[in-house]
Amino acid sequence: MKIERRKFITLSGSFFAASSATSVLAEAPQFVEPVHRVANAASIEPTPAPTHAHPLDRALEIAHSGLKSCRESVNDYTALLVKRERVDGTLGPHEYMQVKVRNRKLSGGQIVQPLSVYVNFVKPTSVKGREVIYVENSNDGNIVAHEGGFKGKFLPTVNIPPTGMLAMRGQRYPMTEIGVENLIEKLIERGTRARQEADVQCEFRKNARVKDRTCTVLQVTSPTKVEGLDFHQAQVFIDDALNLPIRYIAYDWPTRQGAALEVIEEYNYLDLKVNVGLTDADFDPYNKQYNFYS
DSSP: OOGGGSOOOOOOOSOOOOOOOGGGTTSSOOEEOSOSOOOOBOOSSOOOOOSSOOTTHHHHHHHHHHHHHHHHHOOEEEEEEEEEEEETTEEOOOEEEEEEEEOOEEETTEEEEOOEEEEEEEESTTTTTOEEEEETTOGGGOEEEEOOTTGGGTSOOEEEOTTSHHHHTTOSSOGGGOSHHHHHHHHHHHHHHHTTOTTOEEEEEEEEEETTEEEEEEEEEOOSOOTTOOOSEEEEEEETTTTEEEEEEEEOOOSSTTOOOOEEEEEEEEEEEEOOOOOGGGGOTTOTTSOSOO
8 A cells, every 4th residue: 555645644752651541631731840941961871970070960870770770670661641842843732642662671682572662642633543553673664553533534554664754744753762761861862962061050859740740850951052952951850759750841942031931842651650561462553452454
């Protein structure tokens, strides 16, 4: 089947996971934010600390600890991912999606469990019912996707490259970069890059809330716009019990002094449940609970 004859509206984004989300579907995500900023970054490998400690050192230690914990202790998870992204200068609406993720696992340098992702779009109406599956090293590297709503009754299920034009339309990141583990890696990369700037500021706030979860907020501010830095301010909400980031929001540099900060990207993992025992069937488009080939 040739997908060029139809215009397939794009697929997913960069953050993950799903379940028990009824209360948040009627309105924007519920957060209590003690501050409005966060972290900058670039390189996943830790770098030697200089003689004078940088304000981001503690943040990078926390991020490396979270990445180690995720790789060692988190096999899979579900969540309600709520995301918002600015693409081509336009900030899109909050999108709600139920997500299932199995983390990549390595043994002896070999992949023994590939990164596997299932996404079911819940809201807004324009994307409701869209489903996407990606399994690393399967299906020739393609994602499997179908539209929801009225269009889904007529458009076929397609196999398309995750970085192709159709899959990337309206998205900042491909499906291959989805997931909490990928998020932590990005934060480390950006934080390491920001650490090279002497004027970067870093603050911590305790007892913030994301829905019913208690979090520590890491806030990073980059006063000077420098090539290679991704944002002016950002916040990372780290779940105190799970030691994982469940909310990330980044802001651009203000266009003028005193102007309100504009969101670049925002990702929220609500109702995150880890190690729920996902199986191959959860990432099979022929699963009878899904609508890829119904």
